[in-house]
Every structure is written in structure tokens, then in C-alpha cells.
Amino acid sequence: MKYLSTRGHAARPEFCDILLGGLAPDGGLYLPESYPRISRAELDAWRSLSYADLALAILSKFITDIPAADLKAICDKTYTAEIYRFARPGDDAAEITPVHWLEAGKLGLLELSNGPTLAFKDMAMQLLGNLFEYVLERRGETINILGATSGDTGSAAEYAMRGKHAVRVFMLSPHGKMSAFQRAQMYSLQDENIYNIAVTGMFDDAQDIVKAVSNDAAFKAKYKIGAVNSINWARVAAQIVYYFKGYFAATRSNDEQVAFCVPSGNFGNICAGHIARQMGLPIARLILATNENDVLDEFFRTGVYRPRKAAETHVTSSPSMDISKASNFERFVFDLVGRDSKRVAELWKAVDAGGAFDLSGSADFARIGDFALVSGCSSHAGRVATIRKVFEQYGTMIDTHTADGVKVAWDCAGSVPAGVPLLVLETALPAKFAETIREALGREPERPAELEGIENLPQRVELMAPDVEAVKRFIVERV
Ligand SMILES: Cc1ncc(COP(=O)(O)O)c(C=O)c1O
Numbered sequence: 001m002k003y004l005s006t007r008g009h010a011a012r013p014e015f016c017d018i019l020l021g022g023l024a025p026d027g028g029l030y031l032p033e034s035y036p037r038i039s040r041a042e043l044d045a046w047r048s049l050s051y052a053d054l055a056l057a058i059l060s061k062f063i064t065d066i067p068a069a070d071l072k073a074i075c076d077k078t079y080t081a082e083i084y085r086f087a088r089p090g091d092d093a094a095e096i097t098p099v100h101w102l103e104a105g106k107l108g109l110l111e112l113s114n115g116p117t118l119a120f121k122d123m124a125m126q127l128l129g130n131l132f133e134y135v136l137e138r139r140g141e142t143i144n145i146l147g148a149t150s151g152d153t154g155s156a157a158e159y160a161m162r163g164k165h166a167v168r169v170f171m172l173s174p175h176g177k178m179s180a181f182q183r184a185q186m187y188s189l190q191d192e193n194i195y196n197i198a199v200t201g202m203f204d205d206a207q208d209i210v211k212a213v214s215n216d217a218a219f220k221a222k223y224k225i226g227a228v229n230s231i232n233w234a235r236v237a238a239q240i241v242y243y244f245k246g247y248f249a250a251t252r253s254n255d256e257q258v259a260f261c262v263p264s265g266n267f268g269n270i271c272a273g274h275i276a277r278q279m280g281l282p283i284a285r286l287i288l289a290t291n292e293n294d295v296l297d298e299f300f301r302t303g304v305y306r307p308r309k310a311a312e313t314h315v316t317s318s319p320s321m322d323i324s325k326a327s328n329f330e331r332f333v334f335d336l337v338g339r340d341s342k343r344v345a346e347l348w349k350a351v352d353a354g355g356a357f358d359l360s361g362s363a364d365f366a367r368i369g370d371f372a373l374v375s376g377c378s379s380h381a382g383r384v385a386t387i388r389k390v391f392e393q394y395g396t397m398i399d400t401h402t403a404d405g406v407k408v409a410w411d412c413a414g415s416v417p418a419g420v421p422l423l424v425l426e427t428a429l430p431a432k433f434a435e436t437i438r439e440a441l442g443r444e445p446e447r448p449a450e451l452e453g454i455e456n457l458p459q460r461v462e463l464m465a466p467d468v469e470a471v472k473r474f475i476v477e478r479v
């Protein structure tokens with residue numbers, strides 16, 4: 001499988017190169033030259049596979065430069081019930097992403113947050129850790145990962161990469177904007193290959209720094225800079241798998257359809273759903289849920305993509321979705337405009353210069369219906385009421401991001417054809433957001449025993465202004 005850049009760069013690298021490379025040299029994002037179409041026979045054969053075998057079947061379509069036996073060993077090592085061990089009592093951890101039905105066969109949670117850091121990021125990041133280790137060892141190379149997090153990517157990456165001798169992680173986070181639990185998960189790690197940098201800004205400032213450093217070709221090559229954010233295609237590829245697994249869990253035959261509601265920020269998770277649908281998975285509807293930072297909801301309602309400035313970005317109680325410049329949205333727009341990379345490059349010229357674009361009235365936006373995507377947004381009051389209602393009605397405690405998903409799923413239920421099951425992606429566990437759980441339910445969320453008291457551990461973090469040169473200096477001094 002060869003990959004192209006959304007902005008038209010001439011090179012056509014294969015998977016292992018883009019795994020290490022992250023952003024394309026022209027600032028675009030990598031996508032497969034074409035999406036593999038899954039035949040009915042394949043879908044039938046995949047229905048009964050374990051998660052690891054399903055991951056192998058799907059990833060083999062995208063990764064053709066790792067021998068099959070090695071890829072199988074990587075998938076087997078990654079997707080185990082020991083790693084994804086925090087399933088709800090009664091739900092089967094061996095399924096890796098079990099469905100927890102709120103209303104049997106109608107409304108369920110796709111449990112994606114049973115991994116070591118209690119968020120869906122572990123689903124892809126554990127795989128990335130093993131892929132990096134494999135490729136770097138085979139090539140005799142090392143990598144310095146530069147990432148940005150609004151709360152969950154950082155800890156998932158650090159847990160996946162800690163102690164790996166060929167990898168260093170430099171993780172930028174927005175100072176004071178994440179929950180106490182999220183901060184403790186990252187900053188309490190004392191591993192020598194992990195560096196946490198809190199920037200005095202928002203997540204988008206951190207993400208801009210990552211992109212600026214990655215776009216400095218000389219620096220990137222000299223200091224072997226890699227990416228673990230969902231700008232890295234490997235993240236999106238790994239996330240495609242659980243849409244298939246969720247589909248098989250929610251249906252009895254491949255004649256049926258399913259709908260997914262996805263709490264969204266950077267558009268990585270739902271981008272994987274969009275690609276699963278392009279591959280032929282029978283998805284009737286993809287519902288995108290935002291919090292108060294509703295830049296994506298605005299686009300799907302109006303055709304206008306208007307990233308907000310830091311001062312207009314809200315600090316909310318679903319902090320991991322406090323994102324106003326959604327990096328993976330470029331991948332979706334590439335498909336929306338018929339894979340016209342010139343057009344994408346023009347549109348993102350405006351975005352990268354701090355502007356917006358308006359596709360309303362265009363022939364492209366007229367085709368938006370083909371993508372089966374609708375959207376809605378939530379607010380603090382909405383998520384608190386949803387956490388309360390789900391707990392009272394179903395006895396299930398959900399986190400603030402999943403609550404945004406459930407709230408929007410209810411709002412958009414009318415867009416789902418009758419009889420089609422609707423799965424809300426559970427993107428984090430409530431233990432990460434105790435303050436809002438207390439507000440909603442007047443009680444503490446449960447947390448795994450092994451994570452008790454992490455807030456009391458000593459923390460190691462560097463405070464910095466959102467300054468590209470300062471971040472580069474920090475890296476140079478440590479490699
Ligand atoms: C808990 C949680 N929910 C939802 C999201 C949004 O996912 P995405 O950025 O892939 O749209 C994130 C992070 O991005 C997250 O950490």
C-alpha cells in the first residue's frame with residue numbers, strides 16, 4: 001500500500017516510512033492512495049475473529065511492508081485482555097472493546113477505554129508503541145517523538161513508550177487545563193525517556209508547535225522528530241478496527257446496519273469511522289458530538305470551517321475535546337472535495353494563516369449527505385444532566401466526554417433509521433474526571449486500585465511559553 005499527502009506532495013511512501021515520518025513534507029496528512037474495499041466474503045469471515053485477528057486482517061490492508069508473521073505477533077502482543085483489563089463488571093475484557101448496552105440492541109456504549117490510561121487513545125497507542133519498537137530495531141534507528149495533548153493522548157503515548165530505549169517522548173500539554181488525574185498520569189512518570197512540557201496556552205497552541213517543528217525539514221531530519229498524535233496515519237488506521245468490532249457486536253448478520261456517535265475534537269476518531277464506512281462497513285450514520293468548542297458542528301451545519309483563536313476556545317468539563325483546530329479534518333475534506341489535493345492545499349493555506357473557509361453553496365458541500373455524517377454539540381449543563389440521567393436510568397456511570405456523545409446521540413436519534421442500533425463511543429472512564437462526576441452524582445467515580453493516589457506522587461514537568469524555538473532548544477539539549 002502506497003500513501004499520498006492530502007496536499008499533493010509527489011512522493012508515495014509506504015507504511016513504515018510514514019509511521020516514523022508523521023506529517024508529509026508539504027505539511028499535509030498521509031492517506032492511502034485508495035481505500036481498500038472489503039468484500040462481503042471478507043466481512044462474513046471477519047465476524048467471528050478475535051480482536052487481535054481482526055486487527056491483523058484490517059491492518060494487513062494498510063501495512064504491506066511488514067511481513068505477515070511479524071504483524072501478527074505485534075497484534076497478538078498488543079490486543080490482550082491483560083492490557084485492556086478495565087472492562088465493567090459483567091462485560092468481557094477478552095472482547096477488548098465490549099459493548100455495554102444501555103437499552104438492549106438499541107443504544108450501547110462501545111467500551112474503548114479499558115486500557116492502561118483509561119481512554120480510547122490506548123487502543124491505537126499500545127499498537128504504535130510496539131510498531132515503533134519493531135521498525136526502529138529493524139532499521140537500527142532512534143526517534144524523538146514530539147506530541148501535543150489535551151489530556152489523554154499524552155498519558156497513552158507515555159505509557160506505551162516508557163522504557164523503550166530507542167524512543168524519547170516530548171509531550172506538550174496546556175498548563176492548568178487538564179483534570180488533576182490526567183496531570184498526575186503524565187507528570188508522575190519518572191522514566192528517563194519521558195519529558196513533559198506544560199505550555200501556557202491552549203491545546204491548539206501546543207498542536208501548532210508540533211506542526212511547526214515537524215514542518216522544519218532540517219530540524220526534523222537532524223533530530224529524528226516523530227509524531228504520535230493522530231496526524232500520524234498509524235493512529236487512525238488502528239482506530240478503524242474497533243468500528244468493525246463494534247459493528248459485529250451490535251448486529252447478527254452483515255445485512256444489518258449500525259450507527260455510531262463519536263465525541264470529537266481533533267476529528268481523529270470519527271475520521272477512522274468515516275474510513276471504515278468508505279471500506280464498505282455498513283454504517284448508516286456517523287454522529288459527531290462536540291462540546292462547547294463547536295467548530296466541527298458548525299461546519300457540518302453550515303459548510304463554514306472557522307477555527308477559533310485561543311481566546312475564543314472554552315475551557316470545559318470535557319477538557320480533552322477543548323480543540324478548535326481539528327487536525328484530521330483535513331483528511332475528511334480531502335475526500336469531500338474529491339481528493340483534489342490542490343484544493344486542499346488552498347483551503348489549508350487560509351487555515352494556516354489564521355483564517356477560515358466556506359464551502360457552503362459549493363458542489364462539494366452539496367455532496368455532504370453522501371458521507372452520512374450529522375452533528376450536534378453539548379454544554380456543561382447538558383453533560384452533567386446526561387451523566388445523571390444515564391446513572392439513574394441505567395445504573396451506568398459515564399465520563400464527561402462520553403456524556404457529550406450520549407447527549408448528542410439522543411438529540412440526533414431521529415437521523416438514525418428505525419431498528420438500527422446506535423453505539424456511542426466511550427472515549428474515557430469517569431475516574432479521570434472526578435470533579436464533574438461529584439457535581440453530577442454527588443459521589444466519587446470508581447477507579448482501578450493500581451491508580452489509587454496517583455495525584456499524590458511527585459511530578460516532573462517543565463513550564464514553558466508556547467514558543468517553537470524554546471521547544472526546539474529543550475529537545476536539542478536533551479538528545
Ligand atoms: C476522552 C476524549 N474524548 C474525545 C476526544 C476527541 O477525539 P478526536 O480528537 O479523535 O476527535 C478526545 C481527544 O481527542 C479524548 O481524549
Ligand SMILES: N[C@@H](CCOP(=O)(O)O)C(=O)O
Binds near residue numbers: 150230265
Ligand atoms: N484529545 C486529545 C488531543 C490530541 O488528539 P490526537 O488524537 O490527535 O492525538 C488528547 O487527549 O490529547
